[in-house]
Amino acid sequence: MKERFNRRICVAPMMGYTTPYARKLYRILSKETFLFTEMIASKSLINSKNKDLIIENDNHNPVALQVGGSDLYDLKQCSKIAYSYNYNEINLNVGCPSKAVQKGTFGACLMKDKVLVRECVESMQSDKIVTSIKCRIGLGKELNYDFFEEFIDEVLKSGIKIIYVHARNAILNGISPSQNRSVPPLDYNFVKKIKLKYPDVLFILNGGIDSLDKAKNLLNDYEGVMLGRLIQNNPFILKKIDNIFYNSTNTIKVNEELIFNYFNYIKPKIEKDSIFRLLSPLLQIFFGIPNSKLFKSKIHQFMKNRELKLIEDLLLKFIRENSLQLN
Ligand SMILES: Cc1cc2nc3c(=O)[nH]c(=O)nc-3n(C[C@H](O)[C@H](O)[C@H](O)COP(=O)(O)O)c2cc1C
Structure with a gap:
């Protein structure tokens, strides 16, 4: 092999x-x-x-x-x-x-x-x-x-x-x-x-x-x-x-495409697994980013009602606003 x-x-x-x-x-x-x-x-x-x-x-x-x-x-x-x-x-x-x-x-x-x-x-x-x-x-x-x-x-x-x-x-x-x-x-x-x-x-x-x-x-x-x-x-x-x-020369960006890609994967699973398991890896995006408290608390609120679309939109907004720190 x-x-x-x-x-x-x-x-x-x-x-x-x-x-x-x-x-x-x-x-x-x-x-x-x-x-x-x-x-x-x-x-x-x-x-x-x-x-x-x-x-x-x-x-x-x-x-x-x-x-x-x-x-x-x-x-x-x-x-x-x-x-x-x-x-x-x-x-x-x-x-x-x-x-x-x-x-x-x-x-x-x-x-x-x-x-x-x-x-x-x-x-x-x-x-x-x-x-x-x-x-x-x-x-x-x-x-x-x-x-x-x-x-x-x-x-x-x-x-x-x-x-x-x-x-x-x-x-x-x-x-x-x-x-x-x-x-x-x-x-x-x-x-x-x-x-x-x-x-x-x-x-x-x-x-x-x-x-x-x-x-x-x-x-x-x-x-x-x-x-x-x-x-x-x-x-x-x-x-x-x-x-x-x-030695790769590819640059990986934390950008909107990443969010779309991830959400396309988890969306079909929303009825099958817990929303926490589905989202928790991505929510580490806030790690080390100052002033992300408001985003986090809104997302947790949306998670209670399983509002995946609102969460996706909020994360897209977060990424646009913090592109510099994230990349
Ligand atoms: C939350 C958590 C869950 C873990 N679950 C497993 C596991 O399922 N199987 C395993 O072999 N080790 C498990 N470990 C141990 C890790 O694989 C690793 O051996 C350990 O964290 C030491 O590495 P680190 O110092 O880089 O964290 C777990 C560690 C953590 C923090």
């Missing part, structure tokens, strides 16, 4: 954020960035009657579908579904620390059972779609490189060639998922060290990369980086990615 894209810059899977609507916006802003869905539990993916709504891939490629699960048969099914929706990759979540996820025996707690993780990815693999995992560097409060290395040794016996590493431990008890993204310290050296052992495997670094400058510097030492909260807070920063990281 020869790929015509790379994973130098990836947007991290984020539940509640990297929805099909967000990916539509991301793709308008960057043609090259590698995207992810939010994590979808394998059983929900298989049994959902709304599959189209959850995992629609409207040419958002290159894009990976992330699943959570540990049932080998279910994961195999998920892999087939990902292929049928034209995903480039299926990724197993081995990093989420939430209690609900632990109860379903998936996410970070799987790092305790490296053989099971290997079996999971073996079950997901096929010659049709690339398989990968996203994991932490360990579990609990203590950092332990040997534990990480042994985990990776076992998983790589499956033959997979791509691992995304959120370079901090997961603490499974006593702290929340959001604290688990800041309390355990980052240690990028784990990723540097494992890469020396496995030069043919692509290790993508994730965790705490909070500016494009930082991403750029890290790319001197790592093959790819994955950005989470930076994009969650300000997806519009993606419009710089193709120029900075992919």
Whole structure:
């Protein structure tokens, strides 16, 4: 399988954020960035009657579908579904620390059972779609490189060639998922060290990369980086990615066309999904723009009555008035 894209810059899977609507916006802003869905539990993916709504891939490629699960048969099914929706990759979540996820025996707690993780990815693999995992560097409060290395040794016996590493431990008890993204310290050296052992495997670094400058510097030492909260807070920063990281000379503008394009995508879905999910990615347009309070409060008012046309008009007005700051 020869790929015509790379994973130098990836947007991290984020539940509640990297929805099909967000990916539509991301793709308008960057043609090259590698995207992810939010994590979808394998059983929900298989049994959902709304599959189209959850995992629609409207040419958002290159894009990976992330699943959570540990049932080998279910994961195999998920892999087939990902292929049928034209995903480039299926990724197993081995990093989420939430209690609900632990109860379903998936996410970070799987790092305790490296053989099971290997079996999971073996079950997901096929010659049709690339398989990968996203994991932490360990579990609990203590950092332990040997534990990480042994985990990776076992998983790589499956033959997979791509691992995304959120370079901090997961603490499974006593702290929340959001604290688990800041309390355990980052240690990028784990990723540097494992890469020396496995030069043919692509290790993508994730965790705490909070500016494009930082991403750029890290790319001197790592093959790819994955950005989470930076994009969650300000997806519009993606419009710089193709120029900075992919030598593109195209200028992406935040303009009326962008709004039309986005609304054309969400309009047919207004009866099928919540207006908040449909609009929230685009509403980050106000990030860092002074005096946008009035626009925001009007939009929230219109959202209550699901007045999509009025919201679109207001956003067009906002864009005309703030074109300089937005571009
Ligand atoms: C709101 C939110 C939801 C997340 N959901 C997922 C998820 O579904 N799957 C996953 O592997 N990681 C999830 N993460 C973790 C991110 O993918 C990423 O590993 C983490 O935020 C660290 O990267 P950052 O410091 O660049 O934000 C989530 C993070 C956030 C902020």
